[in-house]
Amino acid sequence: MxxxxxxxxxxxxxxxxxxxxxxxxxxxxxxxxxxxxxxxxxxxxxxxxxxxxxxxxxxxxxxxxxxxxxxxxxxxxxxxxxxxxxxxxxxxxxxxxxxxxxxxxxxxxxxxxxxxxxxxxxxxxxxxxxxGELGPDAAGVSRRDLRERLTRTSRRLKPALMDQTAVAGLGNLCVDEILWRSRLAPTRSTADLDSAQWARLHARLRSVLRSSSRVGHVPDRPSWLTGHRDERDARCPRCSTALKRSRIGGRSTVWCPQCQPC
Incomplete structure (x- = not known):
């Protein structure tokens, strides 16, 4: 998509x-x-x-x-x-x-x-x-605005990040990659993150979008979660733990239970 x-x-x-x-x-x-x-x-x-x-x-x-x-x-x-x-x-x-x-x-x-x-x-x-109902473009959203818009209601991180009225532009691959790089479980509540975690989430969001935008898609590089999510025996490229897969907010979601503890 x-x-x-x-x-x-x-x-x-x-x-x-x-x-x-x-x-x-x-x-x-x-x-x-x-x-x-x-x-x-x-x-x-x-x-x-x-x-x-x-x-x-x-x-x-x-x-x-x-x-x-x-x-x-x-x-x-x-x-x-x-x-x-x-x-x-x-x-x-x-x-x-x-x-x-x-x-x-x-x-x-x-x-x-x-x-x-x-x-x-x-x-x-x-x-x-x-x-008119779109949130700010994800590539330019500030850390403060990201936190403010995602914590207006308490909900899980994955659906919150994919809500186009909160932040515009993020889809399934981007969000899974951003959360994996942030070491945050997709099921974590937006109400549970501390300031350091919000800072890391914003920084990884910016870096994933910068790298992906250069090539015009989310790349399936060996060092990226995206490069392994569709493998039969998919394992985390960072720690080699078997990746978990389920539906969160109606979307197929992949994450590492070791790197992204709930």
Missing amino acids: PELPDVEGFRRVVADHATGSEVRSVRVLDPGVVHTSATGFTRALEGRVLGEPIRWGKWLRVPTRSRPEYPQLLAHFGMTGAFVWTSGEDADHRHDRVVFEFRDGSLRYRDMRKLTGLWLATEESDVAELL
């Missing part, structure tokens, strides 16, 4: 290839992923020059270079979505849903499962309606 690091990678695709370029045409191959009329969507964006994309959590905003910066394209990538750039006369992929044509290539919204899609914002109230 695309999380903050993945969406940061998609942001770079747009920034590197489409920012400052005119949308020559828009081909809506699957109207089901466009949350407005396909005709209105196409007319609003064709002939527009795209501005610098902005990521907020798992969402991507792409303004146009007009005054004000509307219409704007808003994208959410669900479980399997992505922005992909192709050059030349590449044939459409079977999972291409919307294709934005430029002079030197195409930006493609590609999605197998089609759980979310693309929106068109014509004014700020449209953006507020879609994103």
